[in-house]
Amino acid sequence: MFLTAIRSIIYNENRLYNPGPSKFWRRRRILRLSAHYFGRRRNCYRIALVHVQRGLLYSTIGKKQRSSDLMKLHAQRVSSGAEELGMNMAVYRRGLESAKVCLNNRSLSDLAIWEPRTFKALGNFAWNNYASQGFGNIQNLGNPPEGVVLRGLRRMKIVE
Amino acid sequence: MAGIRGLTHCLVPTVNTFLQKTCANFTSICKLQPGVPTFSPRFLPTLTSVAGLRTHSVAKRTAQPFPKAPPHQQNVVDTSQEELEIIEDVISKVNHQIANKSHGRLFAVVQLFNRQWKITPEDVLVVEGYWPPNIGDTIRLEKVLLVGSSDFSLVGMPLLRPDLVNIQATVIEKRLSHTHTHFKKKMRKQYQRINFYRHQHTMIRINSIELTSCINERKDIEGLDGRVF
Numbered sequence: 247m248f249l250t251a252i253r254s255i256i257y258n259e260n261r262l263y264n265p266g267p268s269k270f271w272r273r274r275r276i277l278r279l280s281a282h283y284f285g286r287r288r289n290c291y292r293i294a295l296v297h298v299q300r301g302l303l304y305s306t307i308g309k310k311q312r313s314s315d316l317m318k319l320h321a322q323r324v325s326s327g328a329e330e331l332g333m334n335m336a337v338y339r340r341g342l343e344s345a346k347v348c349l350n351n352r353s354l355s356d357l358a359i360w361e362p363r364t365f366k367a368l369g370n371f372a373w374n375n376y377a378s379q380g381f382g383n384i385q386n387l388g389n390p391p392e393g394v395v396l397r398g399l400r401r402m403k404i405v406e
Numbered sequence: 407m408a409g410i411r412g413l414t415h416c417l418v419p420t421v422n423t424f425l426q427k428t429c430a431n432f433t434s435i436c437k438l439q440p441g442v443p444t445f446s447p448r449f450l451p452t453l454t455s456v457a458g459l460r461t462h463s464v465a466k467r468t469a470q471p472f473p474k475a476p477p478h479q480q481n482v483v484d485t486s487q488e489e490l491e492i493i494e495d496v497i498s499k500v501n502h503q504i505a506n507k508s509h510g511r512l513f514a515v516v517q518l519f520n521r522q523w524k525i526t527p528e529d530v531l532v533v534e535g536y537w538p539p540n541i542g543d544t545i546r547l548e549k550v551l552l553v554g555s556s557d558f559s560l561v562g563m564p565l566l567r568p569d570l571v572n573i574q575a576t577v578i579e580k581r582l583s584h585t586h587t588h589f590k591k592k593m594r595k596q597y598q599r600i601n602f603y604r605h606q607h608t609m610i611r612i613n614s615i616e617l618t619s620c621i622n623e624r625k626d627i628e629g630l631d632g633r634v635f
Contacts, residue, residue, distance in 0.1 A: 302589035302600075309586070348564040349551055353515045353522040357552075360524070361513065364552070364559040371561075395489045 320351040327358030331369040332388055337381075341372025344379050370394050500558050501620040509555035512615040514573060517549035525612050530578070533608040539577045545610070547573040553617065560621065569625075572616045579609040 266272065273291050279301075280287060280294040287297045321335070328338040342349065347368070349357075357365045370391040377384055378396060503509045513526040519533050539545060550566045550573060552559060560566060582604040590599045 299589070299591055302587055303591060305587065306589050346563045347551075347561055349515060350522050353524055353551070356524040357515075361554060361559075364554045367559060368561065395492055 317351070320355045323355035323358055324351050327355070327362075327365055328369060331366060331373075331391075333369060333373055337376045337387065338369055338372050340381055341374075341376035341379075342368065344381070345371070345375050371396075497622045501622075503555075503557065504617045504620055509557065509617070512553055512555050512617070514547075514550055514554070514571065514615050515552040516547045516573060517551060518547060522551065525573075525615070527612055527615055529612045531575075531610050531612070533610065534583070534605050536606055537608045539608065539610075541577055541580055543577045544613075545575050545577070547575055553615065560617075567619075569619050570617065570621070572614070572618050574613040575610045576613055577608060578611050579607075581607055581609075583607050 267275075276291065276295050276298050277289075279298045282288075283294065283297065286293050288294065324338065325335040328335050331338075349368075354365070354368075357368070371394060373387065373391055374394045374396050376382070377387060377390065511526060513524060515522055515524050517523075518531070519535070519537065523531055525531065548568055550562060550571045551564060552561050553566060553571050554560070560570070583606075585602050585604055588601040588603065591597065
């Protein structure tokens with residue numbers, strides 16, 4: 247009878263109150279995360295707790311901001327690359343988009359950095375396509391780039 | 407995280423919002439007045455080109471006005487034959503390189519897992535999230551937006567023909583990422599939650615990028631290669 251009573255107290259899964267790990271291990275859990283901090287933030291539990299929680303909050307917020315930050319970065323890189331070619335991003339992106347070239351800002355920024363000749367060729371084509379479609383004010387576009395022949399794009403030799 | 411990214415795709419403005427030209431009318435009005443300078447700040451040469459840091463600058467082009475239309479009727483020279491010769495010359499050169507495989511290492515931009523990657527042979531891509539292919543599977547990347555070499559680039563509108571490019575890849579590893587912590591806390595509200603999660607990562611190796619046929623050729627039947635009936 248006695249042993250059964252003890253067993254029911256210890257192993258009752260329906261108990262509402264669960265004390266969890268001991269005080270020492272609860273503190274180790276926080277102090278492990280503050281191990282690389284400096285000063286009392288590193289060793290004193292009450293101070294470490296505040297800063298660890300704040301750090302975790304910042305990391306959660308930062309993960310949300312990451313994708314939009316990257317999108318802004320890619321847009322900035324494409325814009326800078328287009329300005330180097332003497333046009334702006336609107337001309338570049340719309341000239342490509344009207345030709346159904348679906349490269350996004352991420353891949354275009356990669357091309358601007360690592361494949362500048364491809365980026366320049368795309369930009370020259372985009373300028374001509376933009377001008378020929380009649381987008382925007384043509385007076386603001388500057389002189390046309392040389393060495394672009396648009397006509398061949400739609401001409402296909404039929405092999406019979 | 408994957409869910410959050412999916413949401414941001416909905417929230418973030420699309421490409422079209424970048425393309426809106428807000429001050430087009432304003433600049434055209436300014437141009438009509440005689441005393442107003444005719445450049446806009448957007449077309450000013452960049453600092454690096456002014457300081458001589460860049461070897462070649464095409465920003466000079468922006469300072470010149472667009473050639474005005476002639477006031478009277480003018481005979482236009484027909485250059486279509488010359489352009490046709492230029493086109494055929496360029497195409498034959500590219501085809502010559504493709505036939506001899508004298509182009510160097512190729513790079514490509516492919517669409518995979520709803521995002522675009524610039525790849526070259528021997529690259530390893532990490533695909534994040536649930537993706538069915540298993541280790542050892544050999545796959546062919548079919549959505550090819552662009553293929554380039556040192557001398558030429560082939561751009562798809564929007565995709566290149568499947569019989570033009572052959573990109574082979576192998577799934578080499580499937581594992582979980584490091585543990586991410588999602589921690590929420592509201593001050594003075596007795597609210598605190600902490601969750602841990604790991605993403606599925608699939609590593610694929612790009613084995614080869616090959617150009618398998620010449621450009622500017624139209625076959626009798628297209629789009630049947632690689633299909634099983």
